[in-house]
Amino acid sequence: MRSKLPLAAVLLTVAACQSAPAEATGGASGVVTWAASADRMSDGVAGRSYRLVVHTSVGGTGVRVRLSNAFGDRPITFDSAYAGLQKQGAELRPGSNRRLAFGGARTVTVPAGATVWSDPLPGKLPTASHLVVSLHSPDAAGPASGHWMAMQTSYATQGDHTAEDSGTPWTIPTGSWFYLDAVSVQASRGTGAVVALGDSITDGWQSTSDLNRRWPDYLARRLQKTDTAVKGVANEGISGNKVLADGAGQSSLNRLERDVLSQPGVRTVFLFQGVNDIKAHTGVTADDLIEGYREIIDRAHAAGKCVVGATVGPFKGWHEWDAAGEAVRQEVNTFIRTGGEFDAVTDFDRILRSPYDQERMLPVLDGGDHIHPNDKGMQAMADAVDLTALACDTSG
Template sequence: MRAAPVPVAVLLTLVACQPAPRETPAAAPADASGVITWAASADRMGDGVAGRGYRLVVHTSVGGTGVRVRLSNAFGDRPLTFDSVYAGLQKQGAELRPGSNRRLTFDGARTVTLPAGSTVWSDPLPGRLPAATNLVVSVHSPDAGGPASGHWMALQTSYASKGDHTAEESGAAWTVPTGSWFYLDAVSVRAPAGTAAVAALGDSITDGWQSTSELNRRWPDYLARRLQRADTAVKGVANEGMAGNKVLADGPGQSALNRLERDVLSQPGVRTVFLFQGVNDIKAHTGVTAEDLIEGYRAIADRVHAAGKCVVGATVGPFKGWHEWDPAAEAVRQEVNAFLRTSGRFDAVTDFDRVLRSPYDRARMLPALDGGDHIHPNDKGMQAMADAVDLTALDCGTGRRQTVSPPSPRA
């Protein structure tokens, strides 16, 4: 997919007085200032391969200066070294725009080693990165092994290579396409004072399953485009959705409760957490009750508020027609949604159930919004969800709680 034209001059011009590179066994934590412009929740992948490079294509939300990336060894079982990390702009495929590729450092060093279970931020890279841009982060590890950390369902083609070709702007060596992001879980920028971000904590619906690949049509992508056009301080969007993820139990990824700190609260500039999760807990029929799930929501809301941030809740959407649906699961969904709408535990509530449901069978998704499996919306459904979010609620005003009630769905 060809990226939208962006003048190369605006991106990542290194200054001549950059500190001389030096080797170090581990990087100190970087300055946490800035605003998150892209994120993807990490999980345990297959085993890493020593000497392999990855050219990872990600789409920014908010623009700014001082690009930083966060590398993850969160699920590794041994130290992991990166000896070369670059960032540039996509021209097409694995090819970069001439003059855009720049080396990233970590506490001034070209090499960084991450202990098992850790993440690390790069130093800021001088220059400006525009909003809504395909940024390409190229990484190489000489000693990768054991479980790799990454995000398997990217809905975006990235590339792998044999050997270190991170400095090359040509795509010739990047011959192996991949639909996953490896080792990279966040990108931030320095934006104008007061600029903030929202982090969407969710499952495969937030992750974008059934939206069109390569076109950034997940509901958080549509939300990011709305925010860029709106008169609001919230401009950044971190998509922390993970397919199969639950609120209460680990499975695909750690549960929302267990990954809240790493994936959401630790991200720079997050003002509001948007919680849209629960259908996997309900449909799994593991004995989870409505009260169990409600307690999970309460715990997340309390932790978000304790961190000084706002939390917006979203009702669980309809899924009748999905093979795990039954009346008992529907009863739990209805009870959970009643809590979300009326409890007052959240700073605002977005009623995704009402956005997505059919007026003829409220347990079923409106066919025009259905991606085909009766639980995941299509592109049109994703946009309808994003359009239902009250942008003023994301600005985290005090003393206000509201439930967004969109117009009744049309057939």
């Protein structure tokens, strides 16, 4: 359900700042409320505008957005950027669309390989908002940075229509997010976030598009209803992604800093990944994958974050399944459950597997391809997470 907050109270201002939003006055802290891992996309189009629809988690004041040119091979200029609230499709709620600024300027140039945060917008963004970020670049060229499998319809058009509430000019629907990779708010002191680091299951494949039924979305809804300090959820899943090797996006080891540790207010890393390493038939052993997990744990701990590990789910029936890969999965899951190196464990394998064939997913939770859960499976995963484990103490 969309918020009924008065429209004039929602969003605006700006400063080119490459650091994450930090502690603010009045006892507030910067917390990531939405994120999507960037990857190399097709070439950017000069003069194109994007109207990007995202669903936030924690509410707060001082909204900031992070623009990414992480995979660009040249600088990109954004000469117009706005943030508002969705009415329907590409149409915005009247009065909600406010101009973003960067270092006090309306224009920002993001160097190749870099990201940049906007200045905070005055006003409040409600919990679970349908936020719309509109961007225009006069000179986009070369590889764009973005997230190709959004499971959410956004929109594009030629020319600068970013300031308009109307959805009429936005005639090009897209299932990807371009140049936008994070949104933060200022929340009450002590509020934290969890980052879900994963692959296509976390990315939401086989969940229903445009309805926010990925398992991190269900988790975010649980957190908003619970008395816990962790309220923000960032989804850093990439379809096809691996822990150890680049391919579909940089490996988790190589993107950990940008996608996870650099996000504001992160308290806990939720690591649910490994099936793509296992099923790729590249000779990855359980020991290889466990060493990758250990590196992520060590780096997250060094940054003061807790790490929750999730067991790798069943995938028998998927075309790349074989007995050898299954043996690796079982060995890896034994380590996750009993190794004692994660701060907490969520047993997704136990939740998803069939009691009649524990190498297969329970049919009622199966999205149809025997590796990706459907909406019910996504909700079952989120319901299995111990919310108290997400607020673990990082002081030690």
